[in-house]
Amino acid sequence: MRKRAAGLSAALLGIVLGLTACGSDQPAAAPADSAPASAPAVDKGNGKLVIWADPVRTAALKPFTEQFGKENGVTVEIKEIAEELQNQFLTASQQGSGPDVLIAAHDWIGNLVQNGSIDPVQLTAEQKSAFQEIAIKAVTFGGQTYGAPYAVENLGLIRNTALAPEAPASVEALIESGQALKKAGKVSEILCVPVGQEGDAYHIYPFYSSAGGSLFGTTASGDPDPTKITVGDSAPAFTKLNELGKKGVGALKTSLGNDNTIATFASGKCAYLISGPWAIADVKKAGISYDVTAVPAFDGGDPATPFVGVQTFYVASKGKSKALAQEFVTNYVTNPDVAMALYNADPRPPALTAALDQAKAANPDMGKFIEAGKTGIPMPAIPQMAAIWQPFGVAEAAVINGGDPAKAAAAANKAITEAIEK
Template structure:
């Protein structure tokens, strides 16, 4: 996470990432639907490039055990949109793999079914992961990994974790003055902003996106963007911008933020587990801590995201897909294989226990995200990204926080159905 880019790819090559858990509260094992009728059939799975390689041996084993052909097809861009299109055309897969915040849109489009997991199976997953894939009281897939932002710092340049964002800025300015770094902070924005990466500072400043209903679900009718709290938050963010301290800059983008860190242009990077491999490859001595908030402000809360498996509602082999997702995806062996493909904390507790002893970064990312907020999966969230991000970028560039974020709030509220 999380670069929200779009690309057009041929429908037959799609690879998707998705998430969920089932709605069966029985203590009996998840019912294994008969797959004998599917003997000689085909199960098609869409996943991205990294997941595809990890999935193939498990998919082949499942196919041999059930007398079916299993194809894992890889695609890397525009997965959600293409999956919905393929689903509507009847040319989609049986199983897809992807982010939990797609759920609201996929359910709204009738593209996925709930997954039937027994209570015993669900209890084996991180509670936040299960919450993330719960929508309208039902569980829509099986989570396999979790992710959140943290502060990654070069310990040769910054041996101590800053307690506040102001401490970070002061240390970063000192490094610049000493010509040990050319940037105070690498937190990606770009010309269009990045709501995901600015969110910890936005929450520390008192802002929120959606309120919650009595049952704890996000309430699209309670939009926080444009409210006084969001204005105050962006006033604080503006002081970090290009007309202020210069810690937040539009020249720091999704494409160069990690590279700037590994190139020692900045001592501090706000990113997720996906950045660690590059830091290791560059032989950067690093440590991981929570994103610091504003002095005297609220705790900085990153989004917590989940990656998971979905059962396609219009798949040609739904019984087999349910069997695969409910009873094979939920095994530690597969979860560890997916972790080895990309080191994000496993959502399955047994898998996390297997790998955390050899990877201290996992516990540090979990600590950084322990009070994070589950990334909203409601359809209204799709209206947030573009207006909010563009407002953020404008404010970082020097635009007035009050008028800019108020206008963004009006745009978003007008798009929420």
């Protein structure tokens, strides 16, 4: 049943690059190295493969899906879903009108499995070994592999090297440097990290974890344990956030959120930005000299642990062409050509090692973000993670604005527990 996507023509690759090029530093897709291997015919289901994806991935995948359709004698349809992709997929799956393949984040796995909407994918041990280890770990749930990963993303510290030539060794060193630059009138902000009026657990988590904070206990196998909520035990971590928000320090501000943090850094108003690969295009456009390193830890603290997210291809359990979907996900999109097309559409480090090597050769930032994520952990994929964001964010914003850390942690823990128990 296995075919390779290596029979793509140069013209086809040109279409992909034309659709998705993000700059002259983008690597070209890898050339084909052999003709597709002969294999038994794939069960074609109803003769149609339906894929749901967001707008960026729709454009990148279209030429490849057309080629897959020709090779297998089927029609391939990509439906562009711009909003509420997960909810729309779950609803359609229950109604029997969903796709055969879904492209989405790995941390949806728990909810999708709980709703019986995706099947395990049949990756061989050899195929798994071709991916970054953390990518396979992220798509493994309950001992089974539920997706074919294609991109890995995590936060790093992006530094304006004209203002801060050296990477800070600790959070304290970063704050001291930022304060000195502000006092000298070179910046208006000590640190650019999204907080916003409602908090932002994702972006603050490296600091929170370094200060000893956690969200869940762990099971015997080391997975997050949703029966043990530990936010209430993490008052010391919230105390550290409180200290960074205090007047006289001012490193964390609710006035900086996802809508203005990258722009503030790109305009030269701060020397340090905590963000991911998605910020680099704006930083380059602004002409800022920059470098990417790991988010530093507190002096004497635990490692600063960013969440690692993995973009994934899923096989829908209620699709009408399930064998065809398995063929597409396990043996087609695991090809470096496809991985590079997706990289060119949205430059984030590829999960496939061969594609990552190509990306790093043309754009060293990709390797730097991988290094920055070495202490990271996969975003918890358990359904109960959805209950964390809002209460945690409220607590985070409260302590940064001067609220009592112990009370904020306790209130968040109570709200999370109640939401999970509903």
